[in-house]
Amino acid sequence: MPRSPRRPPELRRRIFRGSEARRLGLLTPSDLRSTGWRRLFRDVYADADIPLTHEVRAWAAGRYVIPAEAAIGGRSAAALHGACLVAADDPVEVVSVRDFGPVTGLKIRRGPLAPSQVLAGRGGVRVTTPLRTCWDLCRWHPAEEAVAHLDSLLARGVLRAPELTAYLAGQRNEPGWRRVFETVALTDPAAQSPPESRLRVRLVRAGLPPPVAQFVLAHEGRFVARFDLAWPSARVAVDCDDGRHTRPEQ
Structure with a gap:
């Protein structure tokens, strides 16, 4: 035995x-x-x-792997801020002011990192602030992926629209500003799932007007249905498959 x-x-x-x-x-x-x-x-x-989660791996990387001047960033920072949309074994994203690595299991990006853009989390783990996390998400990832994370952060109150607007206004001269601005314009905190956010981005970028999220259809004051996305004036609505809503790989 x-x-x-x-x-x-x-x-x-x-x-x-x-x-x-x-x-x-x-x-x-x-x-x-x-x-x-x-x-x-x-x-x-x-x-x-x-339990092995991306948050666990991100925390471990921040505590024991990355150098003192680096920080957990991007999708991994979003996970530590409460919006985990990535699989447990996805690479942990790191932003560093100097080169280091490569390290198996990490995705390292070099760039400036001001002290005001970093928070000290549990155990002293350095993680980018929600605003800096937003900036990196929009620069590093396709719009669909970035918006799914931003919608989740906004819905949780981790990001707030007025603060985000003010932050972007102060970054106008930074490289990549327009891409970030255009991506943020696609967000909607009313979204209730990553698939919904991704679908909305695809539809809007294909030329459709921005839809109403979580539209309630009523008849004579009685509830009939709720749709993830709707264009009431055109009498068109779209619903996402609930079975995909909680699966990070989707």
Whole structure:
């Protein structure tokens, strides 16, 4: 009968450096290869009982992998801000003022990063502010993907439209400003799912006018139906497949 993995109480429900666990005599290299632990990055491990999510991997990268002047950014920052639309094993996105890596499991982008554009999260993990996260999402990703994340951040109140407008006004001379501005113009905090956001962007960019999100159809004051997207004057409505709403890979 196989022996149960060695699981010291000090490391249960924890993310840690394998080298530190070995130095303290808590685990051996053989222990770290057992089913009790999950390797997240080189020398970074997690208790296998911790559900593996993108947020977990992003936090681990921020805590143990990236240099002090870098920060978790883009879709991974959005995940840490509460809008996780990416799969657990998608690369963790990082913005850094200097080159480092490559690091398996990270997508590293070099660029300026002002102190005002970074927050210190749980455990001191550096993550870009919601406004800087918005900027990077729009520059790094296709409009459909960026808008899906922005809609989610706006709906959660992590981003607020007036603050976003003011921020963009102050960035007019920055490279990529027009792309960011045009992408932000496609957002709608009333959207209730990423597929809905992506479909809306495709339709608007194909030439249709912006639809009304979550349109309620009523007859003689009675509720009939709710549609994800609608053009009431044209009597046209579109609904997304509910089965796709909660699947990041969709």
